[in-house]
Amino acid sequence: LPLHIMEAAATGEVTATLNLTYCYGAKGGIRDNILYTSESQIIYPVGRHLAIYNFESKDMKFILQPENVDAIQAMTISTSRKYLALSELLADPAAVAAGTSGAPLVVGAGGSQVSVINVAAESPKRVKVLTHPDCKQFTCVCFSGDGKYLVTIGSPPDYLMVYWSWMQGKVAASVRVGSQVRRVSFSPNDSLQLATSGPASLLKVWRLQENQVKGFSLLTGKAAATLYSFTDHAWVAGERLVATTESGEIVVAEEGEHRCTMRPRTVGAALLAVAPYSSGFVVAGSEGHMSVYEKNEARDAKVEDKEIFHHFKTFKAAEGHDIVAISLSAGEDHLAALFSTSQVGLFAMGNVAILKEDADNFSYVGQGFHSASITGMDVCVRKPLVATCGSDRVVRLWNYLERTCEATKAFQEDPASLALHPFGFFLLVGFSDKLRLFNVLIDDLRLANELGLKGCKEVRFSHGGHMFAAAHMSNVAVYATNTCDKLGVLVSHTALVRSLSWAADDLRLATAGIDGAVYEWSIQDYSRKEEHVTRNVHYGAVAYRRGGAGVLAAGDAPTITE
Numbered sequence: 001l002p003l004h005i006m007e008a009a010a011t012g013e014v015t016a017t018l019n020l021t022y023c024y025g026a027k028g029g030i031r032d033n034i035l036y037t038s039e040s041q042i043i044y045p046v047g048r049h050l051a052i053y054n055f056e057s058k059d060m061k062f063i064l065q066p067e068n069v070d071a072i073q074a075m076t077i078s079t080s081r082k083y084l085a086l087s088e089l090l091a092d093p094a095a096v097a098a099g100t101s102g103a104p105l106v107v108g109a110g111g112s113q114v115s116v117i118n119v120a121a122e123s124p125k126r127v128k129v130l131t132h133p134d135c136k137q138f139t140c141v142c143f144s145g146d147g148k149y150l151v152t153i154g155s156p157p158d159y160l161m162v163y164w165s166w167m168q169g170k171v172a173a174s175v176r177v178g179s180q181v182r183r184v185s186f187s188p189n190d191s192l193q194l195a196t197s198g199p200a201s202l203l204k205v206w207r208l209q210e211n212q213v214k215g216f217s218l219l220t221g222k223a224a225a226t227l228y229s230f231t232d233h234a235w236v237a238g239e240r241l242v243a244t245t246e247s248g249e250i251v252v253a254e255e256g257e258h259r260c261t262m263r264p265r266t267v268g269a270a271l272l273a274v275a276p277y278s279s280g281f282v283v284a285g286s287e288g289h290m291s292v293y294e295k296n297e298a299r300d301a302k303v304e305d306k307e308i309f310h311h312f313k314t315f316k317a318a319e320g321h322d323i324v325a326i327s328l329s330a331g332e333d334h335l336a337a338l339f340s341t342s343q344v345g346l347f348a349m350g351n352v353a354i355l356k357e358d359a360d361n362f363s364y365v366g367q368g369f370h371s372a373s374i375t376g377m378d379v380c381v382r383k384p385l386v387a388t389c390g391s392d393r394v395v396r397l398w399n400y401l402e403r404t405c406e407a408t409k410a411f412q413e414d415p416a417s418l419a420l421h422p423f424g425f426f427l428l429v430g431f432s433d434k435l436r437l438f439n440v441l442i443d444d445l446r447l448a449n450e451l452g453l454k455g456c457k458e459v460r461f462s463h464g465g466h467m468f469a470a471a472h473m474s475n476v477a478v479y480a481t482n483t484c485d486k487l488g489v490l491v492s493h494t495a496l497v498r499s500l501s502w503a504a505d506d507l508r509l510a511t512a513g514i515d516g517a518v519y520e521w522s523i524q525d526y527s528r529k530e531e532h533v534t535r536n537v538h539y540g541a542v543a544y545r546r547g548g549a550g551v552l553a554a555g556d557a558p559t560i561t562e
Contacts, residue, residue, distance in 0.1 A: 048070065050062065071107050073112070074141050075141070142185050182197060199230065203217065293309040295308070345363065375415065376417050389418045415430065426448070455472065466482070478509070493517055
């Protein structure tokens with residue numbers, strides 16, 4: 001946080017607020033976690049909130065979740081792109097009332113709900129919240145074609161399917177599916193007909209009749225003897241149902257019967273997502289493969305073994321990571337894909353006829369995101385740059401004005417710490433064996449020097465950039481930036497040093513550790529000048545007050561110490 005906010009917090013005079021303006025990253029593991037809200041806007045989860053990204057202007061706005069929502073489990077959007085439905089896991093009400101901060105001990109301890117949000121409004125707002133006493137969780141959710149109805153799938157073991165007249169908040173019918181459901185959907189032409197798919201050969205069509213939902217399997221004959229693990233399905237060209245499997249088959253059903261099973265070029269590769277479009281459908285899956293199929297209008301309907309669709313083109317993302325979700329814009333000019341590494345890719349579907357199959361035709365939001373937790377971050381003073389490192393073993397350099405990733409560097413081991421030079425010239429990255437200094441180039445990071453400092457967990461450049469301090473266990477070493485010569489060592493902590501802060505004049509350095517000690521040091525003679533030790537407190541952050549009159553420290557205690 002900025003120093004003036006920490007100062008205000010220490011005195012109990014907090015008046016500032018923080019507003020989200022942009023987010024680098026996306027959350028995976030959610031059903032349909034990337035959707036189009038318009039021809040140029042996509043929506044996807046970031047943490048427990050939602051980001052609406054305009055890929056033409058690169059602007060981003062957010063739908064912030066209330067405090068009682070722990071996580072999003074599934075989402076869907078109506079055909080009109082007006083309403084968004086979210087399956088939400090709720091926090092324990094007692095924890096919310098107590099104002100408990102940090103990650104919840106048990107996600108969804110407060111149950112679950114389905115929220116419907118009007119995303120077409122100037123300021124998106126919730127218009128309805130649905131709950132059901134027999135559903136601890138809602139694993140799938142889908143709107144009918146006319147947007148008047150909503151279907152949800154509950155938690156195991158029953159996997160209760162609930163048919164809602166959501167605007168009135170009423171349950172029209174419900175039925176126990178009794179098997180895991182990965183996708184539920186309405187027929188686009190009939191709001192009384194639904195389909196479900198999942199593992200254990202679950203591919204069924206359901207129909208609402210007289211307030212009862214009745215279903216029957218689409219796998220008959222030889223298909224019924226084959227064990228399929230369905231990953232997704234979609235209604236294509238009216239009443240045809242296309243389903244994908246973990247073993248790479250495409251199962252096509254028509255008029256309530258199994259018609260054919262297609263095997264794409266990527267034999268054996270799992271197909272994880274399918275999306276319909278006017279000329280056919282798109283499937284995507286393992287290793288970044290995405291295939292386009294089109295209707296075979298010239299087929300002879302009397303020849304049963306003739307395939308209904310023919311393969312048109314197959315594309316592959318360069319990095320080869322699995323595609324877990326895809327979404328088409330209403331005009332079918334754009335396709336968005338979410339990868340298993342949480343990258344958000346964009347594909348020019350309107351140019352599919354002229355795109356080359358051997359090229360990487362995906363562009364990525366922000367030029368890519370981290371695919372695992374971010375473990376270090378620093379901000380440049382003179383340039384609009386932010387450096388991050390993560391447990392995905394990647395260091396990224398972001399331009400927060402251009403909203404792009406300017407440089408990416410992958411390593412063979414986990415970066416433990418990171419510091420960006422105040423002028424943006426250098427980048428320090430700590431590893432288990434060494435501390436490495438990199439030159440920051442236009443689009444690359446080039447190794448300049450290595451220091452034999454093992455397990456450096458915290459490193460910080462001075463304000464002038466001519467020195468840097470690096471923490472090694474309980475000791476802190478100070479180096480000259482230009483030569484990487486060691487200038488001095490600060491020894492007093494008895495446990496791991498977690499935070500460093502330079503005074504504005506670079507003549508003093510504050511350190512804080514998990515031993516409950518905060519020390520201030522003179523950089524002129526490398527001696528300890530001030531100290532504050534608190535038992536049973538593990539300090540994790542330290543910063544000088546503006547003007548240098550005092551030091552603020554924070555740890556696992558519910559207060560900020562001055």
